Amino acid sequence: MASQDILIGIDAGTSVIKAVAFDLDGRQLAVASTPNTVRLGADGAAEQDLAGTWADTAATLRALGEQLPGLAERTAAIAATAQGDGTWLIDAAGEPVGPAMLWLDGRSAPQVRALRASPAAAPLAERSGTALNPSMQSSHLLWLRERQPERLARAATALHCKDWLYFRFTGERATSPCEGVFTFGAWRSRAYDDETLALLGLADLKRLLPPIVDGTRHHAPLTPQAAADCGLRAGTPVVLPIMDVPATVLGGGGVAFDREGRLRRVGCSILGSTGMHGWVSDRPEDIRPSAEAGYTMLMPLPGAQARLMSHMAATLNIDWLLALLTDALRLAGAAPPAKGELLQRLNAMVLEAAPAQAVFHPYIADNGERGPFVDGDARAQLTGFNTTLGLAGTARAVFEGICLAARDCYSALGPLPEEIRLSGGAARSPALRQLLASVTGRPVRVSHREECGAAGAAICAAVGIGLLPDVAAALPGWVDAQLGEELTPPDAQHSALYDDLFPVYQDLAARGRPAWQRLAGLRAAHRPTSPNTAQDSRA
Template structure:
């Protein structure tokens, strides 16, 4: 279909904001989904020795406003041409706001591990399984419910001065419109029921947060309702006051939407986002959701009535590749040889093609926070299995990428049902054809990628397009914005498929066998740290992260 201008002559653009962990971006699209321009600012957050990961709410809003002003310098007449602004952002975490819509504390991010002990306590609650069956989502330290429960037990004064608990995109929406709200996706997988997309009092009670129920904001579906850009936000961003603003769903599902998780005739297709973390998703009707016996994963509402994304998530994906490449570069630097980032990218495909398939196993749990999908263990750590005197660097790099594929397959296996009929990939790492070939062969599915550069911002803008009536529903928008951008099918090598299919049960068996080893190593590390540096147990060593692409 040919979309029409939404509300008046000249309003021919939609602006999507995607406030990720690494970068905050503002992207302009025309009404048919063509990307016009993008502006970005690196996101900044701080970590400390107690497992905290936090960032300033005020600085996050200032950075977001900066991206919109910068976008205005790239697109002539942006303010008068913008039909709507839509915002999405990193999920989980806790963004507390108090009187006068001022921050009540720094934001706790999804990377924050301080609530780990609280999660263990809550999982021992007899109501824990009922909470999981309502939300479809396993409890982890990244969850806002767990974080607020931890605050209630340790720093209740922070909650006492708070009036509303938001997520990242909700905080930006508040600054854009003056409206305190959250969306159906984060509301339901944190505190509600994915079937109704509303809060569920039994879930809130299971988290021990009945007394804090008043912190939960109104739920707003951005495909149905928008609010006007405030005069204050207009002054900060350079846009026009009164411009409609759409509150998007969480960035995970909007990225998947923009990358093709659901298109006409896509039965059996799945979507994996291969970035710093790995997100593995399939779009299902709510009646077909599979709830694992282990109680892990997410069920996240899609901006399509009656449909959700069933999700399993690895804590680390390309972080594993970064680690082994950095290790090699450090060794080369000792001998006076330096490899630039572009040199590394150019060499990756060659190394992957010369490695021996299936020669080693690698479990890609390189994150300091351990693993969360398809199992939860904060002590999980990466490892190679099967090294010999014949092992060479290309073999190890290939094993690392194979490990990403094994982790993805492990996640899809935990969702129940058949393995993917087609694997749709997005994320920076998937630009490598050799890497895509390995992932497809390990999962055992043909691969397709999208040429959509900014899928998260596009997913948010798609919601705005439906809200404004540019398209009658999301299915019609997908037909224009998503389907034409899907690339050709890349069929995996059948011999590699067989090799990896035989290796996968061994990968799973080794993973299970290693769990007591990881736990023992963690206990030993804590004992050694306590003996060597007793003061470190209370130290507040802080490191600011400026994550850039």
């Protein structure tokens, strides 16, 4: 048998499924990807097909095997992280019970509003460490019980995306401590919690919850059928890692120790289509849950958890801006350049533009906002401009808005971290790197690792099969070696301006909420009836 010198990390995102091969020292060897499809409905639905997600994952692994000869024999272990939250129901036979409800699904917003307005909201946040929002499986189950009870009656297990893939790989029904606890548990006990379920009003659905499995201590063999589907070797160890966000925090440099071996307060910002910001701590006194917003996610380190705040749309705002520019060029009869070239020009324009010509709130996601406040009706707004605001000033306002949203999330978590490690698509943007540093007043260090989530999953696999004694042992080679040595410092003059602008940004957002609610009512009253449409959506 060939030497087993490869770890496979899978990151099954909302729009793209990636399979990445790493050597045992953390060097990326090859990557394969397959587009994913989201079915969006006018009622706020965002769904994916369970069987299709498995088929696409298997196809991605087969494609990876075409790049690396002998992959099946060389693979030491597999771990698949995936998009978080959401609800993936299966029956007693392991067959899907309808489509998956994704984290993007907004149909449970009324149930969330009612529960957040109830006396249960504060004790729920205190016990679970997480504020309820429409992305979570708990809110989906409340909606399903009210609107589609027959689906719940047929269901035997409620999984998340990575859990579904683990089930298809191994036949085991399980979830990780990360999602299991922040959704249905108590972060201090690191287990399911009956009081949390009672506060949610879901005690009767405890039967749907799979066992919680720590992937750094447990693995299961790849079944013969899954091996045939994926082009891999039956019996290959499969590890259930943490979900995509904490996996990216781990792979992207959000876990750092000082010389005495204590965890540092290092910020980690993941700016992809959505934005996630926070830090990791093993000190319980650092965790101050809020009923308004935020997650507490258990990390695969003794007593450690990530305190995180997410805003729904980050680079989605830039995609919207690029689409507008493309439409304008076509309207003018010009052929638009390739997206990469257009984005490069946009970055240069933003860096040259004067700061703070207008205030942009980047709430462009269809299901509103979830951090640092939860409001399914929130919508993007451009405020404070006049006739002198040109394209460059508008573009800069959009980029600034993404960074102001990041600062808003960090501020809700407590004191700003000493340094911010940046990963995700935005890490490649010079404008966003500089503006994030200036808006937060903190230096920004970029992770050059292209697939941080898959790397975080592969680290869990390495620990799970005993190649590494613990996660900390992986950091020098897998994480620290991928961090840029240079930090992007804040622009002192611009930082002073943004310090003054930030409370204005927050005040305008607070004042916008009654108007967003009224607009949502108008849209609902005049919404045309239309069938669900399938389209690509990026995580």
